[in-house]
Amino acid sequence: MNEDNGYNQLISHVQRHITLTSAEIDYFTSLLRTRKILRRQFLLQAGDVCKYESYVVKGCLRAFYIDRSGQEHTLHFAVEDWWISDFASFFRGTPATRDIEALETSEVIQIDKASLDALYKEVPAFERFFRILHQNACVAQDERILSNISMTGAERYEALLKKYPQFAQRVPQKHIASFLGITPVFLSQIRNKLSQQ
C-alpha cells in the first residue's frame, strides 16, 4: 500500500506477540502519532523530558550520552522494527541524560506516557506485549554487559559483525567505536589487522 503510514508495520510487530481485535487495533492507533526526522536531527535532547517511546518504521537512530569531557558514548542503535527512548526519563518524568539523533532520514511512530497508561488500562494485553519486549531487551543487554566485561575491543567488534553483519556498513565507524567502548582510532587499527588475514 502506497499510502501506508507505517501503522500496519507496527501492528504486525505487536501481533507477533499478542492478539488484538480490530476495535483494540483502532483504539491503539488512535493514540499514536507519526513523525519524520531528517538526518542529524534530534528526536530528544539531554535535559528535556523524554515524552515518547518511538517505534522505528524506517531509518536509523542512535541514543548517546555525552560525558563531562565532551565525549559521546553510544548506548543504542535503532533501525526498522526497533523501539528507542530514554527509558529512565520516560518512566519517571525526569530530565533525559541522553540525546537521540537520526543517522538517516527516518520515520517513527510515537506514543506518549499518558496514552500508554491509558492503553494498559483499556487493553491489558499490551502489558504483556511490553513485558515481552522488555524481557527480550534484558536478555540482549545482559549479553552486551557480558561482552563488555569479558572481551577485548577486537573481540567485541568481531562479535558485532557476526551478529549484525548488515549493520556495520550502515553507520559511521566512529559511532560503532563509541558503541563498543573504544576509540575510532583503535577501531581503525582493529579493522586494519583483520583485513590483513
Add this chain to the structure above:
Amino acid sequence: MNEDNGYNQLISHVQRHITLTSAEIDYFTSLLRTRKILRRQFLLQAGDVCKYESYVVKGCLRAFYIDRSGQEHTLHFAVEDWWISDFASFFRGTPATRDIEALETSEVIQIDKASLDALYKEVPAFERFFRILHQNACVAQDERILSNISMTGAERYEALLKKYPQFAQRVPQKHIASFLGITPVFLSQIRNKLSQQ
C-alpha cells in the same frame, strides 16, 4: 511472625507495584516453592535449563559466566528483595550459559515457567508486575553498560561504592572485580591508591 516462610516479604514486594485480592494472593502462593541453599552451593549450573525465577528472601547470590579460558565473569549479584535467574534459558528453555551460586547461606522463593504462564493467564496483573520489574532492570542495565563503555575500572569501582555502599563489604573482592570487568590484582591496586588520599 516466627513461622513466616518469606511469602509475606515477597507479597509485599509484589504489592508495591500491583494490587491483589486475597484469592489472587492465595493462588499466587500456591504456585511457589521455597528453597534454602548453603553457601557455595549452586542454584543453577551452566548447561542445565534454568527452570525457575528465584526471589531472594535472605542471603546473597551471584550469576556468572565462565569463558573458554576458565575465567569467571560476574553478571549479577542478588540480595534480599531481588530476583535472579538465567533469563534467556528460562524463557526459551535453552541450556543455561551461566552458573548461579550462593555466596551466603540463602533462602529463595521459586516459580517455574509453567506456573508463571498460568499465573499470567489467571491473574493478568502479574503481566504488569513483571513488565515493571523488567523495565526497571532495563534502566539499571543501561546504566551499567554506560559505565562499562565510558569509565575506567577505578571510576566504576568508586561509582559502585557510592551506589551500594553496604555491598562492598558483603562479598569477596574478587567477585566485585569480575563484576566490574577488571582483575582482582588491579582492584587491589585501585583500593590501595584510594586509601592513600
Add this chain to the structure above:
DNA sequence: CGCGACGTTGATTTGCCTCAACGATTGTGG
C-alpha cells in the same frame, strides 16, 4: 574550489593484565 568531517597511520603514554612471590586467614583431616 575550499572547508570540514571522517578514516587511517605512526609515535608515545596510560590503563590494565599476567606472572610470581608473600602474609594472613580459613578450613580440613589426622
Add this chain to the structure above:
DNA sequence: CCACAATCGTTGAGGCAAATCAACGTCGCG
C-alpha cells in the same frame, strides 16, 4: 587441637591493550 593445604588479598616487575596526540589523504558538501 594442631598441622597442613587452600584461598584470598596484597605487592612488585614486566608486557600488552587501548588511549592520546598529531599529521595526512579522501570525500561530500556549501
